[in-house]
Amino acid sequence: xxxQETILVIGAAGQIGSDLxxxxxxxxxxHNVIATDVKTPVFDVYESGPFEILDVLDxxxxxxxxxxxxxxxxYLLAALLSATAEQNPKFAxxxxxxxxxxxxxxxxxxxxxxxFWPSSIAVFGPTSxxxxxxxxxxxxxxxxxxxxxxxxxxxxxxxxxxxGVDVRSIRYPGLISYKSEPGGGTTDYAxxxxxxxxxxxxxxCYLKPDTRLPMMYMDDAIRATxxxxxxxxxxxxxxxxxxxxxxxxxxxxxxxxxxxxFADFKIDYAPDKRQAYADSWPKSIDDSIAKEHWNWAHxxxxxxxxxxxxxxxxxx
Ligand SMILES: NC(=O)c1ccc[n+]([C@@H]2O[C@H](COP(=O)([O-])OP(=O)(O)OC[C@H]3O[C@@H](n4cnc5c(N)ncnc54)[C@H](O)[C@@H]3O)[C@@H](O)[C@H]2O)c1
Numbered sequence: 127x128x129x130q131e132t133i134l135v136i137g138a139a140g141q142i143g144s145d146l147x148x149x150x151x152x153x154x155x156x157h158n159v160i161a162t163d164v165k166t167p168v169f170d171v172y173e174s175g176p177f178e179i180l181d182v183l184d185x186x187x188x189x190x191x192x193x194x195x196x197x198x199x200x201y202l203l204a205a206l207l208s209a210t211a212e213q214n215p216k217f218a219x220x221x222x223x224x225x226x227x228x229x230x231x232x233x234x235x236x237x238x239x240x241x242f243w244p245s246s247i248a249v250f251g252p253t254s255x256x257x258x259x260x261x262x263x264x265x266x267x268x269x270x271x272x273x274x275x276x277x278x279x280x281x282x283x284x285x286x287x288x289x290g291v292d293v294r295s296i297r298y299p300g301l302i303s304y305k306s307e308p309g310g311g312t313t314d315y316a317x318x319x320x321x322x323x324x325x326x327x328x329x330x331c332y333l334k335p336d337t338r339l340p341m342m343y344m345d346d347a348i349r350a351t352x353x354x355x356x357x358x359x360x361x362x363x364x365x366x367x368x369x370x371x372x373x374x375x376x377x378x379x380x381x382x383x384x385x386x387x388f389a390d391f392k393i394d395y396a397p398d399k400r401q402a403y404a405d406s407w408p409k410s411i412d413d414s415i416a417k418e419h420w421n422w423a424h425x426x427x428x429x430x431x432x433x434x435x436x437x438x439x440x441x442x
Contacts, residue, residue: 132158132195136182136225137203139167141317142244142298142347144306146201147171149348160195163204168306182225192237199355201242202229208248208271208403210310215270222274226281234289241293242355245279245367247340248272249297252406259408261369261415268406279366286365294354295367296347299374299411302431303344304438312403316341316380319393320435323384328392332400335378338409342372343426343434350422357420364415371413372424373431383432 133154138147138161147167150159151174161171162180171177180191182204191197204225211218232238250259251266267273275297285291300313308314315331322329350370354362375383381393416422426434 131198132160133199133201134160134162134191134195134197135201135203136162136180136188136229137205138171138177139163139165139306140203141301141303141306141308142344143203144168144171145303145344145348146203146351148174149352150201151175153352160191160197162191170305182228183221185228185231188228189232189237192232197238199240199242200229200232200238201351202226203244205274206271207309207311208246208269209312209314209400211271211274212269212399212403218270219274222271223277223281226278230281230285230291230293233291233293234285239292240355241282241291242351243278243282243293243295244351245275245295245297246271247297247299247407247411248403249276249279249367250406250408254408256409258410258412259369260412261364269403272406283366292359293365294362295365296350296354296370296416297367297411298347298370299340299342299372301342301344301347302435304435305344312400312407313339313341315377319377319380319384320439323388323391324436324439326388326390328394329381331377331381331393331395332398333377333395333404334397334401335381335395336376337401337404338374338376339404339407340371340374340409340411342370342424343431345434346372346424346426349425353422354420361419363419368416368419368422369411369413370416370422370424371411372426373428374410375428379428380432383428384436387432387436
């Protein structure tokens with residue numbers, strides 16, 4: 127990337143933004159990465175480079191920000207996640223779809239050159255294969271969030287085919303990180319459980335002990351994102367969104383991994399509405415196409431992720 131060009135991150139105060147902005151700043155320079163959100167981000171993000179309040183639904187302001195900072199790339203992270211979206215379907219649809227349209231249309235007008243927009247394993251549904259769910263298969267999502275992500279994928283592909291927009295996307299699994307609180311997804315338990323273990327308190331899990339879901343440590347997800355954005359254009363042959371895979375585990379398996387560090391840690395289970403969302407998603411993901419197209423490979427497994435989370439959360 128040319129050093130005169132800048133990157134705009136929209137939704138920078140969230141779980142992914144808190145890590146992604148710092149990784150992008152490390153790579154491209156603090157002042158070349160503009161963090162924006164409707165709320166103030168964590169201190170590291172706020173103090174290490176430019177931060178502006180920006181609502182992605184305000185197309186005029188997005189346009190002005192792009193012009194002011196000579197933005198060439200946009201990472202669009204603002205969205206309502208699965209559990210929150212289900213409580214407010216119309217608002218979720220508005221934010222998840224119109225936010226994307228605002229950014230896609232700036233690219234179709236040639237104002238920005240490249241977009242990263244994340245999709246999710248929530249695009250799959252009960253009729254999708256549950257084990258090693260492939261890139262291409264039946265997708266009938268049953269959540270508002272999944273419907274918005276699947277529609278978003280189709281729009282990304284459409285804007286690429288019709289206007290040549292260079293939009294790139296990953297279907298993230300549940301992400302595990304220590305920097306910022308997760309934002310209302312079904313896989314948030316896999317972060318909350320660590321905080322409770324460190325507080326030496328019991329954890330009540332809202333999913334059943336044997337609920338297997340695809341997951342990934344944030345370092346892998348950030349690396350995947352940047353590697354995808356840096357890959358040669360001709361290698362990116364999927365313009366809807368790429369399956370990527372990290373780890374898959376159940377709450378019981380994660381609990382057992384944590385007890386190797388905290389022997390007295392206790393868990394109980396009280397499944398709620400989120401169980402149904404989790405049950406509608408695959409248990410594991412086949413990411414062979416991402417491997418083939420842009421050499422994707424995850425690094426963290428359950429043991430190394432657990433040790434890393436505990437080490438990081440223990441640091442003052
Ligand atoms: N975290 C995960 O496990 C996961 C998994 C799959 C996909 N994703 C996707 O990745 C993206 C980011 O996820 P996240 O976990 O960081 O979510 P998050 O909820 O933690 O962060 C989203 C951020 O967007 C901001 N935001 C909300 N409305 C906005 C608006 N109108 N304008 C600008 N900013 C706004 C919020 O303030 C928040 O800081 C989302 O598209 C999400 O669907 C996340």
